[in-house]
Amino acid sequence: MIAETISVGTEILLGNIINTNAAYLAEQYARLGISSYYQTVVGDNEERIRESVKLALSRSELVVLSGGLGPTQDDITKDVVAGLLGREMELNEAAALKIREFFAAKGKRMSTNNLRQAMVVKDALVLENGNGLAPGVLVELTKSEIAAVGKKGLKKQLIMMLPGPPEELTNIWEQQAVPYLQKLSGQVILSSMVKICGRSESEVAELLDDLIRKGGGGVTVAPYAKTGEVHVRVTAGAEDEKAAKKLLKPVIKEIKSRLGDSVYTTHEETTLEQAVADLLKANNLTVTTAESCTGGLIAARLINVPGASEIFKFGCITYSNKAKRKIIGVKRKTLDRYGAVSEQVVREMAEGAVDFTKADVAVAVSGLAGPDGGTEEKPVGLVYIGVNVCGTISVKEYRFKGNRMKIRNSAAACALIQLRHCILEYYSRMTFGEQENG
Amino acid sequence: MIAETISVGTEILLGNIINTNAAYLAEQYARLGISSYYQTVVGDNEERIRESVKLALSRSELVVLSGGLGPTQDDITKDVVAGLLGREMELNEAAALKIREFFAAKGKRMSTNNLRQAMVVKDALVLENGNGLAPGVLVELTKSEIAAVGKKGLKKQLIMMLPGPPEELTNIWEQQAVPYLQKLSGQVILSSMVKICGRSESEVAELLDDLIRKGGGGVTVAPYAKTGEVHVRVTAGAEDEKAAKKLLKPVIKEIKSRLGDSVYTTHEETTLEQAVADLLKANNLTVTTAESCTGGLIAARLINVPGASEIFKFGCITYSNKAKRKIIGVKRKTLDRYGAVSEQVVREMAEGAVDFTKADVAVAVSGLAGPDGGTEEKPVGLVYIGVNVCGTISVKEYRFKGNRMKIRNSAAACALIQLRHCILEYYSRMTFGEQENG
Numbered sequence: 001m002i003a004e005t006i007s008v009g010t011e012i013l014l015g016n017i018i019n020t021n022a023a024y025l026a027e028q029y030a031r032l033g034i035s036s037y038y039q040t041v042v043g044d045n046e047e048r049i050r051e052s053v054k055l056a057l058s059r060s061e062l063v064v065l066s067g068g069l070g071p072t073q074d075d076i077t078k079d080v081v082a083g084l085l086g087r088e089m090e091l092n093e094a095a096a097l098k099i100r101e102f103f104a105a106k107g108k109r110m111s112t113n114n115l116r117q118a119m120v121v122k123d124a125l126v127l128e129n130g131n132g133l134a135p136g137v138l139v140e141l142t143k144s145e146i147a148a149v150g151k152k153g154l155k156k157q158l159i160m161m162l163p164g165p166p167e168e169l170t171n172i173w174e175q176q177a178v179p180y181l182q183k184l185s186g187q188v189i190l191s192s193m194v195k196i197c198g199r200s201e202s203e204v205a206e207l208l209d210d211l212i213r214k215g216g217g218g219v220t221v222a223p224y225a226k227t228g229e230v231h232v233r234v235t236a237g238a239e240d241e242k243a244a245k246k247l248l249k250p251v252i253k254e255i256k257s258r259l260g261d262s263v264y265t266t267h268e269e270t271t272l273e274q275a276v277a278d279l280l281k282a283n284n285l286t287v288t289t290a291e292s293c294t295g296g297l298i299a300a301r302l303i304n305v306p307g308a309s310e311i312f313k314f315g316c317i318t319y320s321n322k323a324k325r326k327i328i329g330v331k332r333k334t335l336d337r338y339g340a341v342s343e344q345v346v347r348e349m350a351e352g353a354v355d356f357t358k359a360d361v362a363v364a365v366s367g368l369a370g371p372d373g374g375t376e377e378k379p380v381g382l383v384y385i386g387v388n389v390c391g392t393i394s395v396k397e398y399r400f401k402g403n404r405m406k407i408r409n410s411a412a413a414c415a416l417i418q419l420r421h422c423i424l425e426y427y428s429r430m431t432f433g434e435q436e437n438g
Numbered sequence: 439m440i441a442e443t444i445s446v447g448t449e450i451l452l453g454n455i456i457n458t459n460a461a462y463l464a465e466q467y468a469r470l471g472i473s474s475y476y477q478t479v480v481g482d483n484e485e486r487i488r489e490s491v492k493l494a495l496s497r498s499e500l501v502v503l504s505g506g507l508g509p510t511q512d513d514i515t516k517d518v519v520a521g522l523l524g525r526e527m528e529l530n531e532a533a534a535l536k537i538r539e540f541f542a543a544k545g546k547r548m549s550t551n552n553l554r555q556a557m558v559v560k561d562a563l564v565l566e567n568g569n570g571l572a573p574g575v576l577v578e579l580t581k582s583e584i585a586a587v588g589k590k591g592l593k594k595q596l597i598m599m600l601p602g603p604p605e606e607l608t609n610i611w612e613q614q615a616v617p618y619l620q621k622l623s624g625q626v627i628l629s630s631m632v633k634i635c636g637r638s639e640s641e642v643a644e645l646l647d648d649l650i651r652k653g654g655g656g657v658t659v660a661p662y663a664k665t666g667e668v669h670v671r672v673t674a675g676a677e678d679e680k681a682a683k684k685l686l687k688p689v690i691k692e693i694k695s696r697l698g699d700s701v702y703t704t705h706e707e708t709t710l711e712q713a714v715a716d717l718l719k720a721n722n723l724t725v726t727t728a729e730s731c732t733g734g735l736i737a738a739r740l741i742n743v744p745g746a747s748e749i750f751k752f753g754c755i756t757y758s759n760k761a762k763r764k765i766i767g768v769k770r771k772t773l774d775r776y777g778a779v780s781e782q783v784v785r786e787m788a789e790g791a792v793d794f795t796k797a798d799v800a801v802a803v804s805g806l807a808g809p810d811g812g813t814e815e816k817p818v819g820l821v822y823i824g825v826n827v828c829g830t831i832s833v834k835e836y837r838f839k840g841n842r843m844k845i846r847n848s849a850a851a852c853a854l855i856q857l858r859h860c861i862l863e864y865y866s867r868m869t870f871g872e873q874e875n876g
Contacts, residue, residue, distance in 0.1 A: 013474050015465025016662040016669075019457055022479070027453025036451050037486055041460070041477035048475055055493075167840070224454040289734075289755070295741025296727075296734025299755045303733025304843055306809055314761035316754060317727070317737045323752035323795075357761075371744055402605070405742055 001185065003034045004060035006052050008067035008077050009164055010043040021066045021169055028173060030222075031268075032181060033189035033237050034062070044074040050084055053159070057141075057150045061157055062181075067164030069134040071113045077161050078121055078137060085145050088122040091115070095126065095135045102133060127160075127176040132168040136176065137161040156184075190244040191235040193268045194255050195275075197417045201225040207258050208232065211251065219251045228413030229272060261424055272413070273301040276420050280311040280361065283423065285389075288359035289315035290328050290349040292340065292366040293383065297412035314357045318349065324366075328352030341366050343384055343395045350386035350393050362388040363419045367411055369404045383411045387422040394422055439472045439623060442498035444490050446505035446515050447602060448481040459504045459600075459607055466611060468660075469706075470619060471627035471675050472500070482512045488522055491597070495579075495588045499595055500619075505602030507572040509551045515599050516559055516575055523583050526560040529553070533564065533573045540571060565598075565614040570606040574614065575599040594622075628682040629673040631706045632693050633713075635855040639663040645696050646670065649689065657689045666851030667710060699862055710851070711739040714858050718749040718799065721861065723828075726797035727753035728766050728787040730778065730804040731821065735850035752795045756787065762804075766790030779804050781822055781833045788824035788831050800826040801857045805836075807845045821849045825860040832860055 005025050011017050022039045029036045038059070042052045049068070056063040068077030082089050095118035103110035117134040120126055127136030141150055141157040150157045160177060162169045182188060196204055204223050205212065211221040219236045232255060236247035256263050264275040280287055289299045299315040302308055316327055321340055324330040329352035330345055338344040349364035367383025374380035379399070386395040396418055400410040443463050449455050460477050467474045476497070480490045487506070494501040506515030520527050533556035541548035555572040558564055565574030579588055579595040588595045598615060600607045620626060634642055642661050643650065649659040657674045670693060674685035694701050702713040718725055727737045737753040740746055754765055759778055762768040767790035768783055776782040787802035805821025812818035817837070824833040834856060838848040 011662060012461070013464055013477065014468050014660070014662070015461045015463070018461040019477075023450070023453045023456040025453070026451055030452050037481055037483070038490075039451065039457075039479035043475055045475070052476075222452070224449065224452070291734070293741075294738070295746070295750075296729070296737035296753065296755065299734035300732070300738055300846075303731075303755070303757060304846065306842060308733070309757060312733075312755075313758035314754070314756055314765060315734065316752070317734065317741070317750075318752060319741060319747060320751035327752060404744060408738075408742065 001034045001062055001181075002060045003029050003036050003062040003064060004056045005036070005039045006049075006056055006063065006065045007039070007041045007164075008044065008049060008065055009041070010045075010074075012041045012067075013043050021164065021166060024166070024170060025064055025066070025173070028178075030233060031189070031191040031235070032178070032185075033187075033191070033235055034181070036060075044068060044076065046076055046080055049077065049080045053081060053084055054149060057157065057159075059151060061151075061154060062160065063158070064160045064162065066162045066169055069117065069136075069161060069163045071111075071116050071134075073113075075116065078119060081137075081139065081159055081161065082121045084149055085121070085139065085141070086148075087139075089119045090122050092118050092120045092126050092135065094128075095120070095133075099133050125180075127162075127172045129163060129168050130171040130175060132163060132165060132171075134163045134168070136163065136172040138177075138180070187237045187239065188241045188244045189235060189237045190241065190248055191233060191268075192248055192252055192266050194232040194234060194252060194259075194263055195265045195270070195272070196230045196232065196259055196262045197228060197264050197272055198421060199230060199259065199262045201230050204230045204232065204259070208255060211254065219247050221251065221255070227409055228417055261421075264420065271305075272416050272420075274305050276416050277302060277305040277308060277311050279420060279423055283427065285360040285423070286311055286313055287361040287363065287419070288313070288353050288357040290324075290353035290362060290364040291315070291317050292319055292324070292349075293369040294365045294367075294408050294412045294415065295319060297408055298363060298365065298415045301412060301416065313359065316353065316356070324349060328356050339378070341368055341378055341382060341384060343397065346384040346386040346395050347393055350388035350395070354388050354391075360390055361419070361423065362386075363415050364388075365411055365415055367398075367400075367407070369407045369411075371404060381407055383407070383414075385411065385415045385418050387415075387419050389422050389426040392422070392426055394418075439500060439619075440498045441467050441472045441474050441500040441502060442494045443474070443477045444487075444494055444501065444503045445477070445479045445602075446482060446487055446503055447479075448483075448512075450479050451481050459602065459604060462604070462608060463502055463504070463611070466616075468671060469627070469629040469673070470616065470623075471625075471629070471673055472619070474498075482506060482514065484514055484518055487515065487518045491519060491522055492587060495595065495597075497589060499589075499592060500598065501596070502598045502600065504600045504607055507555065507574075507599060507601045509549075509554050509572075511551075513554065516557060519575075519577065519597055519599065520559045522587055523559070523577065523579070524586075525577075527557045528560050530556050530558045530564050530573065532566075533558070533571075537571050563618075565600075565610045567601060567606050568609040568613060570601060570603060570609075572601045572606070574601065574610040576615075576618070625675045625677065626679045626682045627673060627675045628679065628686055629671060629706075630686055630690055630704050632670040632672060632690060632697075632701055633703045633708070633710070634668045634670065634697055634700045635666060635702050635710055636859060637668060637697065637700045639668050642668040642670065642697070646693060649692065657685050659689065659693070665847055666855055699859075702858065709743075710854050710858075712743050714854050715740060715743040715746060715749050717858060717861055721865065723798040723861070724749055724751055725799040725801065725857070726751070726791050726795040728762075728791035728800060728802040729753070729755050730757055730762070730787075731807040732803045732805075732846050732850045732853065733757060735846055736801060736803065736853045739850060739854065751797065754791060754794070762787060766794050777816070779806055779816055779820060779822060781835065784822040784824040785831055785833050788826035788833070792826050792829075798828055799857070799861065800824075801853050802826070803849055803853055805838075805845070805849055807842045807849075809842060819845055821845070821852075823849065823853045823856050825853075825857050827860050827864040830860070830864055832856075 125138040238244040353362035364386040370380035563576040676682040791800035802824040808818030
């Protein structure tokens, strides 16, 4: 199937918002094995929306429109589609009831405009919105509609309209659209995301070269880079879920065997910080942070994991030298001799942070995020990251590129990766040591 | 002038990257008073790029393509445009020299593919890339080219090709494209961004209703909402810079007079955290943080301001109750009686953070970011923010919506806003007090 996204909204054309919906839908198509060749953005303008839908129908089987389903006079997506197909609009009673109840519960007067959200294209499927008042609308084009405005020769063509607010769009997509599309395809497409950290994109591409080129028997393997990470999407299609899983399994196993510990998850929703938090939890460890240039970014990522309180109690942002000395006991001599951005100072930060907080593990960072303050010897982008796992401290030097924000984000990502690596290493050594002794 | 963006890159269609270039260009068009009705994304496919350029030329005066100027065989943007116009490609010697020197300096062998980046459309303007090897290319269509593939009746049509990496695209846009377009328009378009915090979008829209509707004599006024903020773009066009400034000035003054202290800047590049850091610096104040649910986000924003070391020395992430007690002296009794998410605890956090760090100002946050842990009395989204300015403490209650990340980001934004507000209030009271006494 070929899908195409049309994002409706003047605010996107003005650069006021970034079009994350289009990226979300694009990734979802890839997950479902749906191809996509075009994305369009168009303003809240009747003629231009109509032209965009016509063009999309001339080349794609599934046209997904996002935005323009709200209560205001600007919200015209459904009317334009109905007009193009020559269908009437009708009130959907379930959606209307939900809107009336919403206002009644709030004790607010409902302006009649709000009922516009319950108007749908006649004979369309109504896709319930779990996070808002405007339902999605799915139109299966009739044969004569395909002949009139669709792509000749197609048996099936669909127009799906979703609301613009991301939490509403994703809710309808996941709850309603995905099951519908899977049923339609008669094929189950399964997809897994193998997430890798601590390896470069080219390194991963080289190690998986044959799998990426040939795939592995009906399976496609596609890598792409994130800050500090590489994600590899593995997709397989088969007649049923069991058969698709059977195709996926050996390929994922093969990737894991080639990349070893660098694979931190094969679950789509698991983030790096979640994986690190899980690892800490599994080993009954608490972690603390002593951040200088990252200034809270590492802690902020760890604390975004639900239930972070089990592993994170207290963290420090020791931005000044004085804070490094007074709070976490970095020696004045060390600061004077080596400077705040040095292997030695970060080592003492990682040591002192544990002493001060009594956490089991500490991650410490000091670096030059710029734009000023760089020298030939210590250029902007130089960052030291230290990790202390139950007394075993290791410090690594990094040289990051980009602006202040980019350097800080890269440092935070690498700190999480180094933290994970050091914990794994600590326990593998411990096991090895125990075996030797035993 | 009407402009249209075509983003070239299969990685966007796969959802692997978010199309921030399109948002950047859209905002830049708005700043320059250029209208834009469409954006398109297309993969690295010759036929589809050509069709997209043809369509764009049929309706827009300026077609900006981003991406596909790199060294690989996938990078075909320039070839497609040359083919469409029936022009040859030629080597740009300056760009070729730069590429050769780059590899020579690195002591690396240069594959011939790299010279593809120096190939440009014949008779085009070459736009120097200050951040990379691939120059931009600007083609002014000839009359016969406009007649053949352009929009009938137009005197001028332009195709601009820019590299995909954002730092390269923005460099060429700012250094080369903007001066060119301003000269071309024969009109100077000036634009200012009035940034407002602590007011809702509807409040701002109501206060500025007449200005938004009518503009003020050749000036357009357009508001839009960000997390915790409202930005109002004010744009004016005139024959020269002086005349444009003269148009802008009274409108900006009027907006400021209606919104008062809520306006934190009229400079495009100034962020809320920059404004807060400037305010602290101007009053010779240092700030500390005691963050629970935001877990470092407030500190991370403040430390993203270059030169943050002047105002930020040390911050705490007191996520556990024990950390709140032991580090910043929240009383066990207060925690037991009111719970960690309470006005009373946040007040003690704001007090204790100053005692502990000797900073002049503290901002403290405790809240329920979810997804679990909410009760009827204290639902997920309930957040208390306390600010201590030289001993004067005020605490506010907020109820945020959304997922864990959204609640935390909203809380961090509101903390910065409240911090700014409290400092302003402190000094206005002090001045008032001094006057009374004097």
